[in-house]
Amino acid sequence: MHRYARALVAGKVVEGFLEEDAFVAGDIRHSLDQVRLVAPCRPTKIIGVGRNYAEHAAEFGTAPPPEPLLFFKPPSAVTDPDADVVYPRQTRRVDFEGELAVVIGVRCKAVRADEAEEVIAGYTICNDLTARDLQRSDGQWARAKGFDGFAPLGPCIVAGLDPRRLRLQTFVNGRKRQDASVADLTYSVPQLVEYISAAFTLEPGDVISTGTPAGVGPLQPQDVVEVVIDPIGILRNRIVAPAS
Ligand code: MG
Numbered sequence: 651m652h653r654y655a656r657a658l659v660a661g662k663v664v665e666g667f668l669e670e671d672a673f674v675a676g677d678i679r680h681s682l683d684q685v686r687l688v689a690p691c692r693p694t695k696i697i698g699v700g701r702n703y704a705e706h707a708a709e710f711g712t713a714p715p716p717e718p719l720l721f722f723k724p725p726s727a728v729t730d731p732d733a734d735v736v737y738p739r740q741t742r743r744v745d746f747e748g749e750l751a752v753v754i755g756v757r758c759k760a761v762r763a764d765e766a767e768e769v770i771a772g773y774t775i776c777n778d779l780t781a782r783d784l785q786r787s788d789g790q791w792a793r794a795k796g797f798d799g800f801a802p803l804g805p806c807i808v809a810g811l812d813p814r815r816l817r818l819q820t821f822v823n824g825r826k827r828q829d830a831s832v833a834d835l836t837y838s839v840p841q842l843v844e845y846i847s848a849a850f851t852l853e854p855g856d857v858i859s860t861g862t863p864a865g866v867g868p869l870q871p872q873d874v875v876e877v878v879i880d881p882i883g884i885l886r887n888r889i890v891a892p893a894s
Contacts, residue, residue, distance in 0.1 A: 651881060654772065655806040657685040668806040668883070688730045689803040690774055691753050691855040696723040696801055697846050698778055700791075702836050702861025709864055714836040718845050721791045723778070723801045723859070731804035734890045737871050738797045741781035744869050744889065747862035748820035748828050748877035751776035752839055753807050754856040759847055766843035769852065772809035773816075775877050775885040776859040777802045782868070803857065805883045813839045818863060821876040830863030832879075 653668040659680060666675030673680045673687070700719035701707040707714050729735060737744055755771030778795065779802070785794035813832045820828035837845070842858055869875065871891035878884050 651808060651810070653806040653808055653881070653883070654690060655687055655804070656690050657687050659685050663688055686730070687732065687805050689728050690805070690807045691771075691803065691857065693725055693728065693855050693857045694853045695725065695850070696727070696776070696857045696859060697721075697850070698723055698795060698859045699837065699842060699861040703830060703834055703863040704836060705830075705834070705864035706862055706866065707836075709866065718837045718842060720846065720849075721795055724796050726798055727796050727801035729799040729802050729887070731802065731885055732887065733799070733802065734888050735779065735799040735802065736892050737869070737889050738781065739892050740793075741784050743782045745780045745782045745866045746820060746822065746827070746869055746875045746877075747778035747780055747866055748818055748875075749776045749778050749859045749862050750813060750816060750818060750832050750879060751803065752843070752858040752860065754852045754858070755854055757851065757853055759851045761843050761847040761852075763838075763840035763844040766840040769843065769847075770839075771854070772807040773811050773813065773879075773882060774803055774807045774857075775805075775879050775882055776857065777875060777877050777885060777887060778859050778862060801857075801859075802885055802887045804885050808882050811881075813860075816879050819878045820865065821878070822867070822869065822873055824874075827867060828863050828865035830865075832860070834863065835860055
C-alpha cells in the first residue's frame with residue numbers, strides 16, 4: 651500500500667511516499683526527523699459535512715439532517731501535519747473534530763454514487779477545528795470553521811481503502827476522546843460524492859471532510875490533538891496561544 655505524502659526538502663515541496671520512519675522521494679530516503687511533512691494536497695475547496703454521525707448529532711440534541719448538511723472551509727485554513735494552530739482571539743471555545751477526509755483525483759461533476767470510486771484519489775485525515783461559540787452566535791459557519799489553520803490535513807493520502815472498514819480515534823494530550831467506526835456515517839462516502847458533485851464541480855485535490863463522531867470537546871493552548879486512522883497514520887497538531 652502506498653502512502654502518498656509531500657514534504658519540504660531543502661526549502662522545496664517534494665512528492666513521495668511515507669514509510670514507517672522515512673519519507674521516500676525517488677531513490678532518496680529522508681529520515682522523518684530531517685524533513686517536514688506538508689499537507690498532502692492543495693484543495694481549491696474543502697467541503698465539510700455537518701452532523702454525519704447519529705451519536706454526534708445527539709450530542710447537540712439533534713437528529714441527523716434529512717439531507718447532507720454542507721459547509722465550506724477555505725483553502726487558507728489548510729495547515730500541515732505537526733504544525734502549530736493558533737487559538738484565535740475572537741473565540742472562547744475551539745473544539746477538535748477528527749474526521750476521515752476524501753481527496754478528489756480528477757475534475758468531475760454530477761458523479762453517481764456507484765461511480766464515486768473513480769474520482770477519489772484516496773483518503774486522508776482532517777481535524778475540522780471549530781470555534782463553537784462563533785458557530786452559534788454568527789449563524790453562518792464561515793468564520794467558526796474557517797480561521798487560518800483550522801483544517802490540518804495529513805499525514806498522507808492512501809488510495810483504495812474501504813472507508814466502511816476504517817476506525818477513527820482522537821486523542822487530546824494522549825487521552826482518548828473519540829473512537830468510532832467510519833461505517834457509522836449517516837451519509838456514506840459514495841452518497842456524499844454524488845450529493846456534493848451534483849452541486850459543485852470538484853477539482854483534483856479538493857477535500858470532502860466526512861463529519862465527526864461523538865466525543866467532541868474544547869481545546870486549550872498547549873493541547874496536542876492527534877487524530878488516528880490506520881493505515882493513514884496520525885495527524886498531530888498543537889494548539890498555541892496567539893502572539894501577544
Ligand atoms: Mg466536522
